[in-house]
Amino acid sequence: MNNKLVEIKNLSVSYDQNTVLEQANLDILPNDFLGVIGPNGGGKTTLIKALLGLVKPESGSVKFHIPLKKVGYLPQINQIDKRFPITVIDVVRSGKTGSQSFSLFSKKQDDIKYAEQLIEEMGISGIKNKAIGELSGGQMQRVFLCRSLMNNPQLLILDEPGTYVDSQFESELYEKLKELNNQMAILLVSHDVGTISYYVKTIACVNRQVHYHPSNVISTEQLTSYNCPLQIITHGDIPHTVLSQHENHDHHHGHTH
C-alpha cells in the first residue's frame, strides 16, 4: 500500500521547552479507521493540531497526498463558546472551504442545500435555525459533525467526539462513523479505548511517542510495552473487544514470569 493519505515523519512538538511529541511517525491509509488513544496530556490533540498545521512542529514533517481541504475536522467541543450568537445552519456552512461569497445577502444555493442535506441525514432538521446555545450535547456534536463533512472529506479527524454526550448517542455516533468509513478514512481520538476498539480497524497509542498497532485488538501488555498506560473503562451497553480475548492469556503469562 503506497497510496498513503498523510505521512507524519519524525515529528517533534514542544510547548515552552516541554516536549509533548517526540519523533512521532504515523501514516494514514485510505479507508483506515484509526483510533488514537493514550493518557491525558500524552499528546493526542497535539498530534492532530500539528497534522492540521495549527501547531508548529519543532522538527519533522507532515506530508499530505490529498488536498488539505479534503480533510474534515471536529475539534473538542469544550473549545467552543456555546453562547456565541450563531445558528446551526451557519455553523454547518462554516465548514465550507474554497471560493465562496461571504456577503450577508449572498444566497449560495449549492452550499445551503448541501448543508441542509447533511443536517437532515443527521436527523436534526428541526433545529436548523436554532442558536447553538439551545442545543443538547448530542445535537451539538451532530452539528459539528455536519460542519466537518461540508467538503466531502477524504479524511475525517475527530477529537474526543464521545465527551459531553449520553452513551446512547455515543454508540449512534460511532455507528454513523462506521458508515462514513466506507467513503473516507477516519482518525478518531479518544481516551476511552474500551468503547472505540469495537469500531476502529487500527490503533495508534500516543504518549510522547506514537506506536502504530495494525489491529483493533490490543492487550494491556502491549499497551505497557508501548509505554501507553491506560485505564480501560467500558460501559455495559457498549460493545467492546479490548482485553476480552487477551485477558486470560495475559493472566497466565503474568504468573509464569
Place this chain on the structure above:
Amino acid sequence: MIITMATLIELFSYDFFMHAFWASLFAAISCGIVGTYIVSRRIVFVSGGITHASFGGIGIGYFLGWNPLVGAAIFAVLSGLGIQLFTQKAKVREDSSIAIWWSLGMAIGIIFIYLTPGYAPNLMSYLFGSVLTVSVTELWLMGTLSLVLTLFFILFYRLILYVAFDEEFAKTTGLPVNLINYLLISLIAITIVLNIRVVGIILILSLLTLPQATANLFTRDFKRMMPLSVLFAFIGSFVGLLFSFYVDIPSGASIIFTLVLLFGLMKLAFFIRQNLTTRG
C-alpha cells in the same frame, strides 16, 4: 418640563441639536455593529484597554497642540494591535497585556496634560463626552466610519462570523484569520476614538455592550443582533440626549442611564413573560 411635538420640532431647527442628532445616529450605527462583534467574541475587556490607552494620545495631542482625537486614534490602534501581539508573540497573558496598555496609556495622558502649559480645554468632554459640542468635521468622520463599517460587515459577514466563532477551525478551512483579527481590532479602535466625543472615554464601553445585551434578549443570531443593537443604541442615545437637554444634566451620563433603563425594562418584561408562560 413636558416635551411636545412643537418643542421637538423647534429643537431640530438649532444647529447644535441637529449635530447632536446626527452624532447619536452615527454612534448608534458604528457602536451597534462593532459592539455586536465585541460582545459575541467576549473581548469587552480588550475594548476597555483600547479605550483607556487612547487617553495617552489625547494628552500628547494637547501637549503638541494637535487635535487630541488624532493622538487618540494613533494610541488606540497601536494599543489594540499591541495587546494582540503581546498575547500571541510575547506570550503575556491576555488580561495582563490589556492591563499594561490600559494603565500605560492613562499614565502618558496624565503626564502630558500636566506638562501642557495652562488649562486643557474640553478635557472633561473627552472623559465624559459632550454630544452637543461635536464639530462638523467629526460628524463627517463618524458618518464615513458608519458607512465603511456597514459595508464591511455586509460584504464580509461570513468571514467575520466564522473567524469570530471558531478561530482555530477557521484556520483549517484556510480563512485569513490573522488578517481579519488585526483588521477588526483596528476598526474597534477607530470606532472607540470617533465616539469618544459622544459619551466619553469612561462611558464608551456601555455603548458597545448595553444595546447588544438588550438585543441578545430578542435574538441569538449575529446577523439579527447587529441591526437590533443599532436600533437600541439609537433609542438610548436619542432619548438620553433629549433627557439631558430638558433636565440639564451631562449628555454622556444621561445616554448611559437611558441605555441601562432600556435594558432593565426589557429584561424585566422578558422575566415576567417567562414566569407567566411557565405557570400558565
